[in-house]
Amino acid sequence: MPAVAEMLKASEAAVVSRVSLRDVNRVIDEHILPEAFVSLDNGRHVLAGACSLITFYFESARRLTSEERLFTIRTAEARLASARSLPWSALLREDWTVHHEFLTIDLMPFMRGASERLDDLTAAREAVTSSPEILGGTAVIRGTRVPVHDVAASVSAGHSTERILETWPSLDAEKIRLATIYAEANPLRGRPRVLGDLPEGSVILTDRCVPRRRKAG
Known part of the structure; x- marks a missing residue:
């Protein structure tokens, strides 16, 4: 730690x-x-x-x-x-x-609480890696090509663990937990990812278009 x-x-x-x-x-x-x-x-x-x-x-x-x-x-x-x-x-x-x-x-x-959360932070750091050869240096779960911030975004969106594991079978519940910790400790900067930028291996969980309302004339 x-x-x-x-x-x-x-x-x-x-x-x-x-x-x-x-x-x-x-x-x-x-x-x-x-x-x-x-x-x-x-x-x-x-x-x-x-x-x-x-x-x-x-x-x-x-x-x-x-x-x-x-x-x-x-x-x-x-x-x-x-x-x-x-x-x-x-x-x-x-x-x-x-x-x-x-x-x-x-x-x-x-003191004990900080110690426990520092342990979690250390585990999250070790669970994530980045290399120019993998998705251009995007932070991914170690041993996979799964972007850690995409996993965290799915959790934030309210998707269940089961649904996330269906999307990324190479993960498990602990890796999902550590991904959320890492992403919170290392927030992304810049504009959010658009659908056309989805990384290799990702699956769109929902793709629903909502028509824009026209203003009354």
Whole structure:
């Protein structure tokens, strides 16, 4: 899995933190995350270990004030900074309780959650490959010619696992799950693919034309 000290792209941090990309940008812009955990060189990046703090900040919003959440993050900052060289297994053996006046806040559940989602991100990275010899360098599921973003788009469109497997028999349920994680962590840029650009081996699941309504004269 990624090291505690690895810097994740903002879109990857959003997946690991289980928040939107907008929320990740917010914690950077509003300096909710300590500057030591953020890099703005060559794009926005966030310390992998700090994703747990992002999750905490948003998930605890209904129960804790902004001041209490920021105090907790600032208190955890020193501990996390000193643990940057540790593997995640060691990080999860640390004490992540924070005491603030009459409050006792346990960050361990957020650390465990980030650890599990980092495992998923690593598995998704390993499940995807790209080569100029395969569909011109399009990211595909490893060992296939199936574009990972097409699979994720089918999931987003509400197609069932069974239907997707009928279209791409070389996949399985776990590869479909990892494809959605990879696509979310690495969103496509530019204009959406049109039907005439479908890659080799793809099957059109539906092809329905809807006539345009004419305006009343």
